[in-house]
Amino acid sequence: MEQYFVDTTIDQDSYILDDKEQFHHIITVLRHQLGDVIYLVDNNTNLFEATLANVVGKTAIFDVKKSDIATTELPIKVTIACALSKKDKVEWITQKSTELGATDIVFFNSQYSVMTWKGNVVDRKLERLQEIAKNAAQQSKRRMIPKVSYLNKFADLTKLDADCKLLAYEESVKNGETSALDRSLTNEIKSVIGVFGSEGGVSPDEVNLLQDAGYTSVGLGPRILRAETAPMYLLSVLSYNYELRMNEE
Amino acid sequence: MEQYFVDTTIDQDSYILDDKEQFHHIITVLRHQLGDVIYLVDNNTNLFEATLANVVGKTAIFDVKKSDIATTELPIKVTIACALSKKDKVEWITQKSTELGATDIVFFNSQYSVMTWKGNVVDRKLERLQEIAKNAAQQSKRRMIPKVSYLNKFADLTKLDADCKLLAYEESVKNGETSALDRSLTNEIKSVIGVFGSEGGVSPDEVNLLQDAGYTSVGLGPRILRAETAPMYLLSVLSYNYELRMNEE
Numbered sequence: 094m095e096q097y098f099v100d101t102t103i104d105q106d107s108y109i110l111d112d113k114e115q116f117h118h119i120i121t122v123l124r125h126q127l128g129d130v131i132y133l134v135d136n137n138t139n140l141f142e143a144t145l146a147n148v149v150g151k152t153a154i155f156d157v158k159k160s161d162i163a164t165t166e167l168p169i170k171v172t173i174a175c176a177l178s179k180k181d182k183v184e185w186i187t188q189k190s191t192e193l194g195a196t197d198i199v200f201f202n203s204q205y206s207v208m209t210w211k212g213n214v215v216d217r218k219l220e221r222l223q224e225i226a227k228n229a230a231q232q233s234k235r236r237m238i239p240k241v242s243y244l245n246k247f248a249d250l251t252k253l254d255a256d257c258k259l260l261a262y263e264e265s266v267k268n269g270e271t272s273a274l275d276r277s278l279t280n281e282i283k284s285v286i287g288v289f290g291s292e293g294g295v296s297p298d299e300v301n302l303l304q305d306a307g308y309t310s311v312g313l314g315p316r317i318l319r320a321e322t323a324p325m326y327l328l329s330v331l332s333y334n335y336e337l338r339m340n341e342e
Numbered sequence: 343m344e345q346y347f348v349d350t351t352i353d354q355d356s357y358i359l360d361d362k363e364q365f366h367h368i369i370t371v372l373r374h375q376l377g378d379v380i381y382l383v384d385n386n387t388n389l390f391e392a393t394l395a396n397v398v399g400k401t402a403i404f405d406v407k408k409s410d411i412a413t414t415e416l417p418i419k420v421t422i423a424c425a426l427s428k429k430d431k432v433e434w435i436t437q438k439s440t441e442l443g444a445t446d447i448v449f450f451n452s453q454y455s456v457m458t459w460k461g462n463v464v465d466r467k468l469e470r471l472q473e474i475a476k477n478a479a480q481q482s483k484r485r486m487i488p489k490v491s492y493l494n495k496f497a498d499l500t501k502l503d504a505d506c507k508l509l510a511y512e513e514s515v516k517n518g519e520t521s522a523l524d525r526s527l528t529n530e531i532k533s534v535i536g537v538f539g540s541e542g543g544v545s546p547d548e549v550n551l552l553q554d555a556g557y558t559s560v561g562l563g564p565r566i567l568r569a570e571t572a573p574m575y576l577l578s579v580l581s582y583n584y585e586l587r588m589n590e591e
Binding site for chain 2: 163164165189192193194232233234235271272274275312313314315316317318319322325326327329330332333334336337338
């Protein structure tokens with residue numbers, strides 16, 4: 094059963110859907126009939142079972158009922174911050190990070206970045222990535238759409254706050270560092286930020302800046318992961334640790 | 343420093359490289375000079391520091407010295423078995439599974455597969471995927487190249503053996519199953535096989551067949567992961583569990 098995000102609070106037992114794109118998809122493309130049921134998620138992250146009750150012009154009227162299906166959101170907030178890379182990688186990171194439960198996705202400009210976004214394209218790029226995040230969130234049955242943003246100044250990363258601040262650092266791998274990640278993932282933390290360099294890594298100055306801001310350098314296993322693979326590793330481990338392991342205790 | 347696989351055993355202090363493609367890459371493309379050092383991995387998974395000593399015609403002669411850098415291979419053997427899907431997904435699964443440490447990558451034909459490979463294209467497809475695995479293994483500094491294979495008959499999956507046999511099953515997610523994966527990953531296991539359906543999942547008959555063969559259905563967190571994302575989740579968790587967590591004990 095497919096799911097759509099609506100950007101309003103559903104607080105009555107009926108909902109009038111008039112978003113053009115959603116209407117087109119539900120009624121014209123998927124040809125839903127009266128009585129068909131879909132999911133709607135409102136801007137309070139609540140999930141509703143919605144039964145198509147009527148179609149009037151270009152609006153669809155649904156009978157809605159709050160669902161008691163458990164949330165699909167990670168119990169901790171996760172910000173994935175990646176150095177800017179090529180278009181397909183950036184899009185791919187956005188899609189996969191959304192599937193795997195990130196709350197925020199940040200792309201940043203760094204000394205070793207292979208590219209930069211000029212001021213005049215940032216809005217257009219972010220709009221496209223936000224659309225990818227929305228589609229991935231719907232498909233993976235998330236209750237929220239991660240926010241995608243861009244930091245032109247590397248130092249602004251230090252303004253992002255989290256209980257646990259991690260820097261995925263290739264040198265840690267080379268030095269055989271193997272336990273910092275696990276030591277960092279305690280039961281107490283409620284939010285994590287992971288910073289990932291581009292293929293070229295982060296510069297020594299940038300590493301120092303982050304360490305001064307309370308970041309811990311962690312290795313993600315002994316193999317050299319590509320820039321787009323490392324965030325998936327972290328998100329998978331966070332899900333395992335906080336959604337599957339913790340459950341048993 | 344880049345790394346190349348050679349399909350022979352290095353047992354002397356010099357190595358004559360005459361593979362055309364590798365020679366072209368090392369000497370013509372990267373323009374390595376006498377004295378430059380690269381890594382070679384032989385067919386015993388040993389890593390060697392190789393110093394370019396001479397170039398004679400289309401062969402490069404290296405002085406080699408066994409390296410004492412710790413292995414980058416997972417301490418357990420992991421087979422990733424995925425239902426066949428579109429070309430780009432299959433290639434992507436091969437590349438990422440290699441980076442993340444899989445030992446074997448198997449694609450299989452299943453009832454709900456969106457496609458099949460006809461007999462006459464299998465060899466060509468596998469050759470291409472094997473090349474992708476080789477490149478990813480070199481880039482991620484693996485000590486071996488995962489073997490890529492294809493099973494036309496779903497039932498042949500039951501012939502693959504492992505200490506721990508897992509079926510990533512979407513219904514487990516929907517039923518709120520959250521602890522089977524962690525319970526399965528004990529300290530004792532030396533090999534894991536993970537079976538992943540295509541977007542449509544696996545059929546009830548196929549699930550029964552695998553369960554009869556000793557497979558455990560596991561959920562990989564509450565979000566619906568795409569067919570290509572689920573294997574990455576498992577591999578990341580295996581690395582965390584057996585390379586990072588175990589290390590502390």
